[in-house]
Amino acid sequence: MLIPLALPGTPLLPQNIPLALVIMVISSMLFATSATIQHLAVGREVDRTTKERHMGVRQVLGLLKNPRWLLGLATAAVGATGHIIALMMAPVTVVQPVGILAVPWAVLLAAKIHHFRPSRAVWAAVGVTVLGIVGFTLVSTRTAVSETLLPPFGIVVGSLVILVIGAALGVGGLIGRHSLRCLLWASGGSFFYGLSSALVKVISHLVGAQKFWESPLFWAVAAFLAVCYAGGGFMIQQAYANGPAEIVVGSMTTTDPIVAVAFGLVVLGEGALVSLPDAIGMLIAGAVAIAGVVVLSRHHPESMTDH
Numbered sequence: 001m002l003i004p005l006a007l008p009g010t011p012l013l014p015q016n017i018p019l020a021l022v023i024m025v026i027s028s029m030l031f032a033t034s035a036t037i038q039h040l041a042v043g044r045e046v047d048r049t050t051k052e053r054h055m056g057v058r059q060v061l062g063l064l065k066n067p068r069w070l071l072g073l074a075t076a077a078v079g080a081t082g083h084i085i086a087l088m089m090a091p092v093t094v095v096q097p098v099g100i101l102a103v104p105w106a107v108l109l110a111a112k113i114h115h116f117r118p119s120r121a122v123w124a125a126v127g128v129t130v131l132g133i134v135g136f137t138l139v140s141t142r143t144a145v146s147e148t149l150l151p152p153f154g155i156v157v158g159s160l161v162i163l164v165i166g167a168a169l170g171v172g173g174l175i176g177r178h179s180l181r182c183l184l185w186a187s188g189g190s191f192f193y194g195l196s197s198a199l200v201k202v203i204s205h206l207v208g209a210q211k212f213w214e215s216p217l218f219w220a221v222a223a224f225l226a227v228c229y230a231g232g233g234f235m236i237q238q239a240y241a242n243g244p245a246e247i248v249v250g251s252m253t254t255t256d257p258i259v260a261v262a263f264g265l266v267v268l269g270e271g272a273l274v275s276l277p278d279a280i281g282m283l284i285a286g287a288v289a290i291a292g293v294v295v296l297s298r299h300h301p302e303s304m305t306d307h
Helices: 017-043 057-065 067-089 092-114 120-143 152-175 178-207 216-242 245-266 276-299
Strands: none
Touching: 017 067, 017 092, 017 216, 017 245, 057 067, 057 216, 067 092, 067 178, 092 120, 092 245, 120 245, 120 276, 152 178, 152 216, 152 245, 178 216, 178 245, 178 276, 216 245, 245 276
């Protein structure tokens, strides 16, 4: 039986929760902008009049030559850099849920670009999603602990479980109902990205230790990160091809933090102070947020044309 070890290293940046939250708000704006730009680029690579919008590997790789898509990638890179910095300055349970603010930004951007007025149902879905994640954040913030554990066995097993679930959702996006493919692809990618967020936290602590490159755990986490970014990126592009950017953003900023926080609570020991009522509260708030994204996927103008 492997016993979780106390954190062997120290964070690369001093812990500063207020500053981390400000950085995440800015990153959420950049994320919404990048998603909108990349969605426009991907939309030109597929036939939007058909329901079969699966992109092959060659098509996805072809996006690397698309200037608009690369602009979106650069914008996402800036936002991701801020995200990583925030994760180094505060617990993942505090930082990750703030990304939900990208949803209203994405709706506003899409409305401006495509010249449509979001319906009450769309704004209600956005409101429910934000409300759920805000509730989730309030509980997770109140119970967050500053110390992180790095149990090697738990990290490897937890990572494998999340990757399997994400891959299964991706398969659903490939062969499932047309009206659900965007949401399923995005959810699969979000599982991968949620895991990557938690693993970035692990890496930040490992690098703070001396001779971190000699740690097998460091290289295992690095390998998982590579799989997360490659697999998650592929699935997110498929989601862009099958539906509007707002659904993709909504799924990513809901599923992603829930996965990351769950990993932090269960595997990294950040749930040491979580009581049963707290856990129930987070489950309810998470369910509300996910329900909001599902409603958004059904009432968005572009999605309704696919039913």
